[in-house]
Amino acid sequence: MTKDREGGPTPTGGIRLGSILGFExxxxxxxxVIFFLVFWSLAVAVFPQQYPELSGRTHLLMGSAGTFLFFASLLAHELSxxxxxxxxxxxxAGITLFMFGGMAWATREPDRPNDEILIAGVGPAMSFALAGLFQALSVAATAYGLGDPVIGVTSYLGFINLALAIFNLVPGFPLDGGRVLRALVWKATGNKAKATRWAVGGGRAFGALLMILGGLQALAGAPVSGLWLVFIGWFLRNLAGASLQQQxxxxxxxxxxxADLMSPQPEVVSTRMPLDELVRAHFMRLRYGSYPCVDQGELVGMVTLEDVKRVPQEQWNRLQVADAMTPLAECAxxxxxxxVEQALQDMNRPKSGGRALVVDRGQLIGIVSASDVTRWIQRLRAVEGLVGRAS
Ligand SMILES: [Zn+2]
Known part of the structure; x- marks a missing residue:
């Protein structure tokens, strides 16, 4: 799966393992949860059923190796x-492994359909290649008599990578196959929005299908795997809906x-203003949640209510704006x-306080906050409604 930055686990959440090829x-x-479930099902069910003559200790070792290499395969898919x-x-921005697999966090969407086909298509291609590799290893292990533990683990990995490749090829956005479908429709019609709607429709339909199959399976006497399918289907339907909204x-x-949506000529404060005065005369009286800071007429940073809250209240009368503000180098x-898309990305960076300063030839001319964006979207929708009714 590839994904743009929004919703679900984030590129900064969770536990950092390290970095491979420059990707965090x-x-x-x-x-x-899923790591334990995979290990448990391999060590306690799958391998003991296939190789009852092997010892429990060997089953545990096979389960550990199978689980570890399964997640390494998943990681290879995302790395591709x-x-x-x-x-x-x-x-x-990085790669996150989570309950339903992995996510490579692209910083934006491809501009050309051919790029999207390559970026999305390489994942299933990698999983097919791994399936072939592990299958070949299990055939070799059989031929050279390397023993049941090696044969069992490699043939499991061949099977699971094949399943992963096929699942990801389902033509429902945001699965890889859905992305490829979108790029093909986009290429054929030249209309990306329409292509997204088609691919998202595919994703929703597939999610619904999984939920129905899961329900049937649960009724047929396999409640755990049935409910798991329902859960995955539900998750895919939500993901598809969120992708459509974003698009x-x-x-x-x-x-x-x-410049279209900024608040022009924002009120500025001096870096020498005491913090208690900033709170009393500005944050408490005016509606703004942030102020650009100037030192002798020059823009040097921005101070937000969150910046001030980090300073203990008993120090507000002794410290000045300069002590609490975010310096210009860290502001968006x-x-x-x-x-607007780029401005939103900059505003979402940590430390930017959710705002962007608009500067033209060294002069501050405006500020963009989340509420500016929300108001602008409401106005656009209202205007679109008017245009729709008039035509
Ligand atoms: Zn993928």
Whole structure:
């Protein structure tokens, strides 16, 4: 799976494992649930049923090796997305493994359908290649008499990677197959929004199908695996819906720049103002949640209510704005002609306080906050409604 940054586990959440090929690898806490379930089913059910003559200790060792290599395979799948994405000029913020698999966090969507086909398609291709590799290893292990433990683990990995490749090829967004479907429709019609709606429709339908199959399975006497399928189906349907909302928002904002939706001429404060005065005369009286800070007329940073709250209240009369503010180098600073999509990305960076300062030739000319964006979207929708009724 590849994913743009929104919803679900985030590229900064969970536990950091380290980095591979320059990509930061993290595991979400939900991952431990599935890790344990896979280990348990392998060590206690799958391998003991296939090889009852082997000892319990051997089953545990086989379960450990199988689980570890299964997650290594998953990671290889995500790494293949990340490597191709980076080669196509789209940086990847990191990789997260979580309950339903993995996620490579692309910083934006591809501009060309062909890029999307490559980035999404390489994941299932990698899983097919791993399936072939492990299958070949199990055949070799049989031929050279390497023993049942090696044969059992390698043939399990061949099977699970094949299943992973096929599951990801299902043509429902945001699965890899859904992304490929979207890119093909996009390429054929030239209409990305329409392509997204088709692919999301596929994702919803597949999610519903899984839920029905899971329900039937549960009724037929396999409640655990049945409910698990229902759960995955439900998750896919939600993910598909969230992707559609995000895409519609993107289409709505496309073509607009920071200057269109900024609050112009924001009120500024001096870096020498005592913090208690800032709270009394500004945060308590005016509606703004942040103020650009100036030192002798020059913009040097921004102070938000959150910045002030980090300073113990008994120090507010002794300290000044300069002591609490975020320095300019850490603020999100955009030009008036920066696209709204880019401005939103900058605003979402940690420490930016959820705001972007709009600076034109060294002069502060405006500020964009989350409420500016919300108001702008409401106005756009209202205008679109008017246009819709008039035509
Ligand atoms: Zn994938």
């Amino acid at each position: 690898i993290r595991i979400d806490l939900s991952w431990f 997305h990340a490597v191709v994405s980076r080669a196509k000029g789209i940086p990847v 519609l928002l993107r289409d709505l904002l496309a073509g607009f720049v920071a 600073v955009v030009a008036p002609n920066t696209t």
